[in-house]
Amino acid sequence: xxxxxxxxxxxxxxxxxxxxxxxxxxxxxxxxxxxxxxxxxxxxxxxxxxxxxxxxxxxxxxxxxxxxxxxxxxxxxxxxxxxxxxx
Amino acid sequence: xxxxxxxxxxxxxxxxxxxxxxxxxxxxxxxxxxxxxxxxxxxxxxxxxxxxxxxxxxxxxxxxxxxxxxxxxxxxxxxxxxxxxxxxxxxxxxxxxxxxxxxxxxxxxxxxxxxxxxxxxxxxxxxxxxxxxxxxxxxxxxxxxxxxxxxxxxxxxxxxxxxxxxxxxxxxxxxxxxxxxxxxxxxxxxxxxxxxxxxxxxxxxxxxxxxxxxxxxxxxxxxxxxxxxxxxxxxxx
Numbered sequence: 001x002x003x004x005x006x007x008x009x010x011x012x013x014x015x016x017x018x019x020x021x022x023x024x025x026x027x028x029x030x031x032x033x034x035x036x037x038x039x040x041x042x043x044x045x046x047x048x049x050x051x052x053x054x055x056x057x058x059x060x061x062x063x064x065x066x067x068x069x070x071x072x073x074x075x076x077x078x079x080x081x082x083x084x085x086x087x
Numbered sequence: 088x089x090x091x092x093x094x095x096x097x098x099x100x101x102x103x104x105x106x107x108x109x110x111x112x113x114x115x116x117x118x119x120x121x122x123x124x125x126x127x128x129x130x131x132x133x134x135x136x137x138x139x140x141x142x143x144x145x146x147x148x149x150x151x152x153x154x155x156x157x158x159x160x161x162x163x164x165x166x167x168x169x170x171x172x173x174x175x176x177x178x179x180x181x182x183x184x185x186x187x188x189x190x191x192x193x194x195x196x197x198x199x200x201x202x203x204x205x206x207x208x209x210x211x212x213x214x215x216x217x218x219x220x221x222x223x224x225x226x227x228x229x230x231x232x233x234x235x236x237x238x239x240x241x242x243x244x245x246x247x248x249x250x251x252x253x254x255x256x257x258x259x260x261x262x263x264x265x266x267x268x269x270x271x272x273x274x275x276x277x278x279x280x281x282x283x284x285x286x287x288x289x290x291x292x293x294x295x296x297x298x299x300x301x302x303x304x305x306x307x308x309x310x311x312x313x314x315x316x317x318x319x320x321x322x323x324x
Contacts, residue, residue: 009190013235016191016269068145068181070188071235 001048002079003058007067008039042066051078088315090116091129093159093175095150100136100172100292107295107308108133114312121153130315131168131212132159134175136228136290146189146231147177156182168212168311169284173229176276176286185279185286186244187236193269197230201301202267204275204289205255208248211278212314213285213307222255223303225294227267227275232288234270234277241271252276252287 009015015037022036044061048054058076067074090108094101101118108116117127121139126132140149150156156178163169163184171179179185192198203222206214217223236244244250252275256265261273268288276287291304 013190014193014269016193016195016233020195065144065148068148068188070180070186070237071190 001046001051001054003044003046003054004077004079005042005044005058005062005066006039006075006077007042007062007072008037008074009071010073013071039072040066054078088114088130088312089128090114090131090133090311091119091126092116092133092135093121093153093155094118094135095121095137095139095153095174095178097139097141098135098137098174100174100290103290103292104133104135104172107292107305111295111305112308112312119155121150121155124154124158126155126158126162129162131170131311132162134159134169134171134178135292136173136175139174139178142174142231145181146174147179147181150174150178151182160184163279163281163284166281166283168314170213170307170311171284171286172290172292173227173232173288176288177231179284179286184284185277186240187234187277189231190233190235190269191231192229192233192267195230197228198232198267199226199228200267201226201294202275202289203255203257203259203265204252204287205259205261206251207253208251208278208282211251211282211285211310212318213310214251216310216313217306220259222257222259223289223291223294223306224301225289225291225304226301227289228293229268229288232268232270234268234274234288236271244274244277245272247280249277249280249282250274251278251285252289 206217294301294304
């Protein structure tokens, strides 16, 4: 089963990389892009009985390693179609 | 007395730290591989600068799982003096031995230059021989030294006098221009609540002999020697 983990800096934390990317986009003429926040994306292949278990494992992985709770938050998606097939 | 310098895959200031302790100060200093499980009776532990595990995931994020870190934590919990320099500071943050986290330098530049650092607290094992009036001239070399902590954590650090080092100008003022990376409150280094764990971004080990431009960093190592001998005296009484 595949879990996708999206890690981003918390809204209160300044993101120098995202700001620089936004400035580059402005240079390219994309004035409509108001803000960019850069983050990390992980795909976890998990041997789990159901999507709830996969999500629980992904959450533990994010809490313990993938994200630093001081500066980052995360969001998890478990591939529903694959989860159905696995059943 | 004996220094232990932990070597992670990607550490690159390990030999500089060993050199400062062994050749400049005439103490014992042993390099200890990160997979070792013993600090071999060391009195002081140094986590050196570099790029442990290639800075993969986040700086210091993987190093915190190295087997030796269990021992470093035990040593720190027992009051042993631990110094994290640059990447070593980042490892201490990820390991939870010090509060806060590092962000990319605010202007995204990798800063490699001499800066002025003011020592504000002398009741740590690495600053007890320092002067709080004359700023130290020691180099920084990092891309992620932008110290961040949540407002309440930052307030607690200031209240508990855990901010040990601050970036200042030549006259000792913590100005925005003197801050190389955008770190909150110009923080260059902090200590634990117990004051025995100290982390800083500047590299004192790279400024221990006048031949390399400055010997201002040596006082941190001298402080550690003094702290250990005073501790030994106190326990033998």
